[in-house]
Amino acid sequence: MPAEREDHFLGLEQARLVGTEALLTTRDNIEAVIGAKAMMCAYGASGYGKTFAVNAALRVLAPNIAYRLELRCGPTPRDIRHGLFKALRLPGEPPRRPIEFDELLKGVLSEQFRVLVCDEAQWMGRTAFEYWRHLWDDRQTDIAVVFAGGDNCYKVLRREPMLTSRIFIWQEFTRLPKSEVRQIITAFHPIWATADPGLIDKVDADAAHGSFRNWVSITRHLMDGMKKQHTEQVTEDLVHWVYSKIGGM
Structure with a gap:
């Protein structure tokens, strides 16, 4: 079996195992x-x-x-x-x-x-x-x-x-249930813990579409953007910057 860290797409740091x-x-x-x-x-x-x-x-x-x-x-x-x-x-x-x-x-x-x-x-x-x-x-x-x-x-x-x-x-x-996305994603990675719940819903509807792999890609881009802007908060502006990278809305 591969190392546990290899399971996470893109080797995403700080990603957690969520009991979905x-x-x-x-x-x-x-x-x-x-x-x-x-x-x-x-x-x-x-x-x-x-x-x-x-x-x-x-x-x-x-x-x-x-x-x-x-x-x-x-x-x-x-x-x-x-x-x-x-x-x-x-x-x-x-x-x-x-x-x-x-x-x-x-x-x-x-x-x-x-x-x-x-x-x-x-x-x-x-x-x-x-x-x-x-x-x-x-x-x-x-x-x-x-x-x-x-x-x-x-x-x-x-x-x-x-x-x-x-x-x-x-x-x-199948896709992550819409009713559970907020709970799952905030537990999945710490950058989402303080994000506005409505923004999480919007990201799922616009770009993630209930796919864990999409969520990993979005999270990885957000981490890069937050580092460049010296912020610890996920904002709507940052999310739209990510969309420009992945072809989302």
């Missing part, structure tokens, strides 16, 4: 998936906190047995094999023949229980998902699998009954 409904639900779901040694799909549009929530939950529930893969666009089974080889830090050189490679991976994945996290799963097609099913179905392996990706991974999985039937939990990530 989505984060708490993710922890409950992953706990259930680990208990059942099953597969889960966390999906939704970009910037809604899927990777963040999954990483945060696994640091609590499976800190020493979780392995995260990041795959290139359009990954093949070969890419997944090599991704697992790297994530598991296996010694030597990867086997050249697929049969030998699969036997190696299955042997390693049978030695102890592990949670395998496939991030950016929206890039995978049917063949790649089928390869994960092949590993999980094998009687030797002792694994749980968490897919985290955009809507496309949900669509691909739902089109294939054999894959769909093996997903134990589906969790959709």
Whole structure:
């Protein structure tokens, strides 16, 4: 798993972990998936906190047995094999023949229980998902699998009954609820703690649109602007200066 600070987009300093409904639900779901040694799909549009929530939950529930893969666009089974080889830090050189490679991976994945996290799963097609099913179905392996990706991974999985039937939990990530934005954002970063609540609502409506990633970008720009102006207060003028940087209103 990556360092906790790496979870925050742009490495935002002073950002805090906020116990949102989505984060708490993710922890409950992953706990259930680990208990059942099953597969889960966390999906939704970009910037809604899927990777963040999954990483945060696994640091609590499976800190020493979780392995995260990041795959290139359009990954093949070969890419997944090599991704697992790297994530598991296996010694030597990867086997050249697929049969030998699969036997190696299955042997390693049978030695102890592990949670395998496939991030950016929206890039995978049917063949790649089928390869994960092949590993999980094998009687030797002792694994749980968490897919985290955009809507496309949900669509691909739902089109294939054999894959769909093996997903134990589906969790959709959506925008931050408007009714909770003030509370969440003031807890998320200290620069918002003294900001006018109405201004927070306006920033969400104008530019953030319920996306944590958008809020991180806005906050980072605001920190730069506040430093230049030697102020500790978020103002409407500063917010409009940020909009000029990000293309907001």
